[in-house]
Amino acid sequence: MTPIQEFLENLKHTPRHLRESAMRTGRVPQTDRERSQSTFHNLFLHLQSVRTDRRSLRFAYTFGLGLILTASFVVLTITGILLMVYYKPGVELAYNSVKDIHFVVPAGRFIRNIHRWSAHLMVLAVFLHMARVFYTGSYKRPREFNWLIGLVLLVLTLGLSFTGYLLPWDQLAYWAVTIGANIANSPREVTDAIGITAWFDPGRFQKQLLLGANYVGQESLIRFYVLHVALLPLAITAVMGLHFWRVRKDGGLSRDESSPAPPARIGSRDVEVFAPTKTYGLMAVVRGRTPVVGKAPEGSVSSWPNLLWAEIAALMFTVAVTLALSYFWDAPLKEMANPAIPENPAKAPWYFLGLQELVSYSAFMGGVGIPSVVLLGLGLIPYLDRDPRGVGIWFGGPAGRRTFWQSAVYGLVSVLALLALTVNLGWLRTWFPTIPQIAIIILNPATVIVALYAAWSLWVLKRTSSIRMSAIALFTCFLAGFIVLTAMGSIFRGPNWHFYWWPSQWPVH
Amino acid sequence: MHDSSKRRDFLGLTALWSTVIAMGTALAGVMRLPKPAVQPGPLRVFKLGDPGQFAVGSVTRIEAGNFFLFREEQGFHAVSSVCTHLGCIVAHNEGEGFACPCHGSRFSTDGSVVGGPAPAALPWLEIALSPDGQLQVNAESPVPKGTRFRV
Numbered sequence: 001m002t003p004i005q006e007f008l009e010n011l012k013h014t015p016r017h018l019r020e021s022a023m024r025t026g027r028v029p030q031t032d033r034e035r036s037q038s039t040f041h042n043l044f045l046h047l048q049s050v051r052t053d054r055r056s057l058r059f060a061y062t063f064g065l066g067l068i069l070t071a072s073f074v075v076l077t078i079t080g081i082l083l084m085v086y087y088k089p090g091v092e093l094a095y096n097s098v099k100d101i102h103f104v105v106p107a108g109r110f111i112r113n114i115h116r117w118s119a120h121l122m123v124l125a126v127f128l129h130m131a132r133v134f135y136t137g138s139y140k141r142p143r144e145f146n147w148l149i150g151l152v153l154l155v156l157t158l159g160l161s162f163t164g165y166l167l168p169w170d171q172l173a174y175w176a177v178t179i180g181a182n183i184a185n186s187p188r189e190v191t192d193a194i195g196i197t198a199w200f201d202p203g204r205f206q207k208q209l210l211l212g213a214n215y216v217g218q219e220s221l222i223r224f225y226v227l228h229v230a231l232l233p234l235a236i237t238a239v240m241g242l243h244f245w246r247v248r249k250d251g252g253l254s255r256d257e258s259s260p261a262p263p264a265r266i267g268s269r270d271v272e273v274f275a276p277t278k279t280y281g282l283m284a285v286v287r288g289r290t291p292v293v294g295k296a297p298e299g300s301v302s303s304w305p306n307l308l309w310a311e312i313a314a315l316m317f318t319v320a321v322t323l324a325l326s327y328f329w330d331a332p333l334k335e336m337a338n339p340a341i342p343e344n345p346a347k348a349p350w351y352f353l354g355l356q357e358l359v360s361y362s363a364f365m366g367g368v369g370i371p372s373v374v375l376l377g378l379g380l381i382p383y384l385d386r387d388p389r390g391v392g393i394w395f396g397g398p399a400g401r402r403t404f405w406q407s408a409v410y411g412l413v414s415v416l417a418l419l420a421l422t423v424n425l426g427w428l429r430t431w432f433p434t435i436p437q438i439a440i441i442i443l444n445p446a447t448v449i450v451a452l453y454a455a456w457s458l459w460v461l462k463r464t465s466s467i468r469m470s471a472i473a474l475f476t477c478f479l480a481g482f483i484v485l486t487a488m489g490s491i492f493r494g495p496n497w498h499f500y501w502w503p504s505q506w507p508v509h
Numbered sequence: 510m511h512d513s514s515k516r517r518d519f520l521g522l523t524a525l526w527s528t529v530i531a532m533g534t535a536l537a538g539v540m541r542l543p544k545p546a547v548q549p550g551p552l553r554v555f556k557l558g559d560p561g562q563f564a565v566g567s568v569t570r571i572e573a574g575n576f577f578l579f580r581e582e583q584g585f586h587a588v589s590s591v592c593t594h595l596g597c598i599v600a601h602n603e604g605e606g607f608a609c610p611c612h613g614s615r616f617s618t619d620g621s622v623v624g625g626p627a628p629a630a631l632p633w634l635e636i637a638l639s640p641d642g643q644l645q646v647n648a649e650s651p652v653p654k655g656t657r658f659r660v
Contacts, residue, residue, distance in 0.1 A: 175597065179611065182595040189628040209543055213550045223543075340572040342597040344610035360612035360626055363594055429624055437628045497613040 035302040051300035056253040065129035067314030072122040079115040089225040094169035095336045113326030137391045138254035144382035146246040156236040163228035174337035175346035183367030193438040256392035353489025361444040407473040411480030453477040553648040584657035587634040594627040
């Protein structure tokens with residue numbers, strides 16, 4: 001073969017060699033061994049185990065919520081970068097650049113709608129995911145720390161939503177952020193009431209840190225922009241990586257280890273039992289939990305392609321839902337921000353409206369006090385409830401299911417009764433106009449509802465002698481309260497934060 | 510032998526602590542950056558022109574400064590229109606006082622809280638006469654309730 005022939009021969013085979021060098025095997029895996037290598041030898045796929053427990057793939061166990069979250073984050077990143085091409089973070093420019101995106105940029109309106117709807121989907125999914133993990137007892141040993149990482153992700157997700165809310169610089173954005181910044185300032189309510197603001201003023205510090213000034217202006221816009229497009233996305237990406245890593249290292253998704261593993265079948269096809277290979281051996285000497293160490297492999301299937309299908313299905317679901325919503329409903333854009341005239345009513349996005357309802361009783365309690373207590377309580381759950389039974393079973397069994405329903409009814413009835421009382425009869429200040437502020441901070445509908453829920457949870461603890469039942473009671477009550485308060489803030493509050501039945505026509509103002 | 514290991518410990522600890530101090534100082538610098546020495550913001554002192562143009566009994570809403578200017582028999586006074594609850598702008602209803610659109614706080618004619626979640630009264634603002642004879646309100650400088658300005 002002459003050199004020129006060899007050159008031509010190599011040139012002819014370059015596509016095949018390129019494919020082989022990139023994909024190692026160069027073909028769709030045929031055997032279980034090749035399937036596990038496809039997972040193990042790929043940077044992106046090796047984040048997951050080569051084998052997946054069949055119970056982890058059951059839709060009714062996870063509802064794919066974690067995958068939907070990841071998929072919506074991917075959609076948000078892509079659409080967010082596209083929006084950055086046109087968005088200009090200046091008080092004079094921002095509003096018009098968003099208008100340009102809506103009316104002038106090809107597909108801009110659609111991309112912005114997708115960004116908004118997938119943000120809503122992500123927030124909804126993060127709440128549902130947390131509820132799923134809680135009710136299946138998945139926060140228990142060894143997954144306690146991953147529950148905390150999940151809480152950090154919840155806060156980061158809400159932070160991303162909130163910072164994104166200001167960027168259009170319309171009336172809605174401006175006033176929602178003014179309210180948000182003043183909630184950060186609300187520890188002043190307490191420091192003022194006890195008269196130490198001059199020496200100790202965490203409220204002012206937080207507000208200035210957030211806004212970069214005492215007013216919502218250019219400094220605030222650029223801060224929110226930097227948080228929204230750089231700091232928070234980087235942080236959430238890193239923490240998501242940590243979250244996935246811990247899922248893997250804590251032994252995969254939680255499952256009921258006491259029940260026998262289901263047979264390894266996909267549809268009607270038996271899956272060949274996977275014999276340990278070198279990969280296995282390596283994993284076995286590492287201390288820790290992987291889905292297969294110490295367990296027979298019968299209950300698991302190879303992640304390629306079974307887990308991959310689930311992941312692609314979740315991505316398709318997310319994309320389909322956001323596309324459909326974006327096609328029919330536009331992201332809102334009100335008039336340009338006007339610092340002299342507030343929106344009436346000025347409402348934050350739906351997931352903050354429960355808080356806004358609480359804030360309408362006391363800014364500090366609703367905006368800072370109770371959210372902090374709730375986050376602290378959520379963080380403590382895995383360390384207070386250490387009973388290993390019932391992991392991987394919804395509500396931990398029939399007793400938990402009963403507690404769930406009782407607590408849901410109690411939570412709904414008590415919050416509805418309290419709201420009815422407040423709407424019809426007012427609160428302390430209506431009855432005693434000269435009452436000092438500190439009394440209202442301590443005793444308002446928000447603190448009363450928390451006290452009622454805590455009392456119920458303690459009563460359940462006393463009755464059942466089970467911390468798990470007590471935790472289910474408290475979590476369910478708060479979930480019910482959150483849903484009712486969010487509905488109250490979203491639907492039933494109109495101008496001047498007055499109560500209006502839905503549907504009813506708000507007065508023209 | 511004993512001495513040399515001591516020296517090594519000493520050098521190791523010095524290296525460790527110098528790293529900690531360097532990183533700590535760098536972190537302090539990073540943390541310090543978001544709080545500027547001067548808070549940026551618009552000038553909040555407003556010149557409102559000749560005092561004579563405000564009729565006795567009039568209420569003027571100054572949009573740029575977010576306050577109301579009252580002219581009464583006893584003199585001028587200015588009341589902030591920024592709600593003390595969460596910073597929305599209150600509306601003035603003649604004879605009734607002030608009402609906030611955001612969370613329903615209500616204030617009496619002198620700015621005291623009469624309803625809703627507001628934690629404090631609407632502040633009265635400092636009024637002065639500028640050197641060129643104009644009425645001047647400093648929206649950053651509260652004065653005790655009842656302080657009126659006579660020209």
